[in-house]
Amino acid sequence: MMTVLIIGAGALGSYFGGKLIQEGVPVTFLVRSGRYQQIQNEGLVVRSVHGDFRLHPPILQHISPTTHYDVVFLTVKSYHLPNLWDTLDQLVSQGSVIIPFLNGVAHMDELLTRYGPEHVLGGICYTEATLLPSGVVEQTSPMQELVVGSVSGKIPGVVGSLREAFARQGVQFTESQSIMTDMWIKYIFLVVFSAATTVFRSSIGDILADEQSASWLSYALEETITVAKSLNVALPEDVYSRIWNRIQSLPLSMTSSMFKDSQRGYPLEVEHLQGYLARQAWTHHVQIPRMETAYWALRPLALGQNIAKMA
Numbered sequence: 080m081m082t083v084l085i086i087g088a089g090a091l092g093s094y095f096g097g098k099l100i101q102e103g104v105p106v107t108f109l110v111r112s113g114r115y116q117q118i119q120n121e122g123l124v125v126r127s128v129h130g131d132f133r134l135h136p137p138i139l140q141h142i143s144p145t146t147h148y149d150v151v152f153l154t155v156k157s158y159h160l161p162n163l164w165d166t167l168d169q170l171v172s173q174g175s176v177i178i179p180f181l182n183g184v185a186h187m188d189e190l191l192t193r194y195g196p197e198h199v200l201g202g203i204c205y206t207e208a209t210l211l212p213s214g215v216v217e218q219t220s221p222m223q224e225l226v227v228g229s230v231s232g233k234i235p236g237v238v239g240s241l242r243e244a245f246a247r248q249g250v251q252f253t254e255s256q257s258i259m260t261d262m263w264i265k266y267i268f269l270v271v272f273s274a275a276t277t278v279f280r281s282s283i284g285d286i287l288a289d290e291q292s293a294s295w296l297s298y299a300l301e302e303t304i305t306v307a308k309s310l311n312v313a314l315p316e317d318v319y320s321r322i323w324n325r326i327q328s329l330p331l332s333m334t335s336s337m338f339k340d341s342q343r344g345y346p347l348e349v350e351h352l353q354g355y356l357a358r359q360a361w362t363h364h365v366q367i368p369r370m371e372t373a374y375w376a377l378r379p380l381a382l383g384q385n386i387a388k389m390a
Contacts, residue, residue, distance in 0.1 A: 080105060081240045084148040084170070086163065088114050088123065088138070090208035091180055092154030093216045095225065097125050098248040099241075100134050107137040107148070109166070115140055117214035127218035129249060144169055149237050152202075153179040157351035158381075160186055164193075171198045176235055178202040178227060182348055184266045185355040187230075187259070196231040200238070201258035203227075203265055209339070224251040228258025263312045268322045270352045271299050273337040274373040277347075277380075280338070284331025295369055297323065302367040306356055309363040337377075344384035349377045 081104060085096040088108045100106045110118065115138055123134040151170050155163070160181070167177065171194050179186055180202045190199045207220035225245065227238055234254055245252040255261050275286055275296050286292045304319055315321065337347050353374040360367045 081149045081237055082147070083107070083150045083152065084109060084142070084175070085152045085154060086166070087153070087155035087159070088118060089154060089156075090210040090216050090218070091204050091206070092152060093123055093210070094125055094127065094206065094208050094218050095204070095245075095250070096136070096152070097123055097132055097134055098250055099244055100136055101132065102244040102247055104244050107139060109139050109142060112140060114214070121214055124214065125216045125218060128221060129218070129223065142166060142169065145173075147173045148175050150241065151175045151177045153177055153181060155181070156346070157181050157183060157186060157348045158346055160189070167194075176200060176237060180204045180225075181351075182266075182269055183351045183355060184259070184262050185351050187262070191230065196229060196233070200234075201228050201230065201255070201262050203258075203262055209336075223249070224253065226253045226255050226258070226261055228255030228261070230259060232256070257313070260313050260315075263307055263314065264318060264322065266352075267300070267303050267307060267318070268325060269335075270356055271296065271303055271370070272326065273335040274299065274353055274370065274377065276335045276338040277341050278373050278376050281334075282331060283326065283329050283333050287327065296326070299369040299373070300326075302365075302370050303356060306360050306363070306365050306367060309365050310359060340383070341380055346383035347377065347381050349374070349381040353377055
């Protein structure tokens with residue numbers, strides 16, 4: 080039977096890992112000390128619009144050098160990736176396939192360069208879930224979808240097993256034939272949405288209701304698409320209208336996880352999101368005044384103020 084290791088038991092890892100466990104898939108979580116104690120004491124607790132559950136999965140703080148996992152879900156924040164290279168090296172040497180569900184696209188360059196497309200797939204997650212300080216995961220969206228694809232076009236057989244297991248749990252699991260395009264479309268949306276809500280400290284409804292901030296958002300979206308095109312990303316012709324329509328259809332009260340983390344004093348994925356965009360713009364001589372300003376405004380918040388709470 081397929082074996083799965085999930086690195087990180089935050090909101091997404093806990094929710095989707097829990098779905099696999101309920102289908103009888105052997106799932107192990109690799110977590111840091113604080114989360115280890117929470118799960119050991121209280122179990123893996125999820126409150127969801129699709130049904131609550133409490134599970135007691137195997138949890139580790141370190142992996143055995145000889146243990147093999149068919150699939151590794153990488154569900155940590157992007158700023159934790161540099162601390163995981165030794166672990167990932169070990170897992171890939173044992174034949175694991177890594178599926179990162181990280182925000183943005185910068186991590187794909189690093190993972191593919193280090194391990195090659197035979198060991199790395201692209202992954203996208205669509206849902207709304209939050210890990211509360213108590214350790215409980217709240218999943219609040221009817222949407223629960225994973226998108227997975229290979230940059231080489233060769234999908235390993237284990238992906239079919241994942242699709243079948245998730246389907247039985249009502250999770251939409253899509254195999255993308257253009258995963259990097261799909262990841263860039265989500266990244267363009269996320270980098271602009273998270274910048275606007277965090278810099279303006281407002282919900283998307285308040286931003287769209289104000290003529291000046293709505294204009295800023297629209298121009299920022301255009302800037303970001305221009306950067307993607309300078310990198311020869313294969314985007315659909317209607318990418319602007321597609322993303323703008325999505326932004327306008329969001330619940331008016333919605334904010335980004337970056338905004339919520341900034342309110343809690345947690346570290347932010349600024350370098351992986353807005354920083355990556357700015358560096359690509361500078362390299363390719365693309366002018367992005369609004370998004371560059373957002374990057375400089377967010378950069379001092381990147382390290383957070385309550386780092387100890389993230390242990």
